[in-house]
Amino acid sequence: MSEITVFISYSHDSDAHRKRVLGLSERLRTDGIATMLDQYVERGSPPEGWPRWMMNGLHASTYVVCVFTETYYHRFRGDGLGKHGKGADWEGALVTQALYDARNRTNRFIPVIFDGADEQYVPEPLRAQTYYLLASEGGYEALYDSLLSQSGVEAGAIGELRSKPRAVGQPASFGRGDDKLQPALIIWRDKLEFLLVEDAICVDPAMKFRLKHLIDEAEAKIRSLESGER
Numbered sequence: 336m337s338e339i340t341v342f343i344s345y346s347h348d349s350d351a352h353r354k355r356v357l358g359l360s361e362r363l364r365t366d367g368i369a370t371m372l373d374q375y376v377e378r379g380s381p382p383e384g385w386p387r388w389m390m391n392g393l394h395a396s397t398y399v400v401c402v403f404t405e406t407y408y409h410r411f412r413g414d415g416l417g418k419h420g421k422g423a424d425w426e427g428a429l430v431t432q433a434l435y436d437a438r439n440r441t442n443r444f445i446p447v448i449f450d451g452a453d454e455q456y457v458p459e460p461l462r463a464q465t466y467y468l469l470a471s472e473g474g475y476e477a478l479y480d481s482l483l484s485q486s487g488v489e490a491g492a493i494g495e496l497r498s499k500p501r502a503v504g505q506p507a508s509f510g511r512g513d514d515k516l517q518p519a520l521i522i523w524r525d526k527l528e529f530l531l532v533e534d535a536i537c538v539d540p541a542m543k544f545r546l547k548h549l550i551d552e553a554e555a556k557i558r559s560l561e562s563g564e565r
Contacts, residue, residue: 339482342371342396344430346407355449356402359469368482371396398482399430399444401461408456430460447478520560527553 341363345356353374360370371392373385381388393399401407411430430444446457446466457466467478480486530553534546 338369339398340369340371340396341482342392342399343402344393344399345402346404346410348404348406352404352449359400359402359447362475363479363482366479368479393430397443400447400478401430401444402447402449403456403458403466404448404450404453405456408458411458445478445481520557523553523556523560527557 343356343360345352347353357372357374360372360374363370373388376388383391401411403411442464444461444464446461446464447469448454448457448466449469451468451470454466454468465481467481468474469478477486527550530546530550534543534550537543537546
């Protein structure tokens with residue numbers, strides 16, 4: 336697997352927030368993912384200056400993890416909230432331009448929040464992407480799996496198709512009256528079966544004589560209908 340580099344973009348809301356972002360970066364590095372974070376820059380600022388450092392970092396990284404808060408949301412939109420931390424404003428413009436160039440068909444920019452209440456501050460251009468809530472190990476693991484393209488379930492192998500012959504129809508025949516003979520034949524066979532059962536259990540001589548007559552009649556009718564089918 337080729338090396339994955341993550342650029343972490345965020346706003347300097349407070350010292351506590353900076354520490355949480357640093358903790359995220361260190362965790363990713365511990366788990367094998369190289370990260371780029373402004374807090375790693377020595378001597379206060381990079382030699383090329385912050386704007387160029389940001390552009391280079393965004394360009395060189397595999398993914399950009401954007402840690403959104405209310406402050407970052409407003410700076411991302413460039414509406415001037417706050418007097419400090421113009422970096423998020425600049426990065427927001429770069430991310431927006433990259434999304435525009437890709438026609439929003441990219442998953443390089445990954446929204447992350449530390450608090451569920453900050454979901455509303457995921458900027459509009461990134462709301463179509465999955466965001467990750469880092470409030471539990473499960474949230475972190477979901478982000479990590481996404482960065483390594485190992486999310487979801489591995490699809491099973493596609494087996495062979497189970498083909499079978501289709502049902503076929505029977506050709507119709509015309510002019511012999513078969514459609515009338517067949518139902519009549521079924522009726523007479525059922526009648527004969529009934530009469531044979533009655534004859535077997537009957538003990539009255541007169542009734543047995545009548546049943547024999549009815550059985551003979553049914554058998555004759557069946558022979559006639561079967562002869563007509565042929």
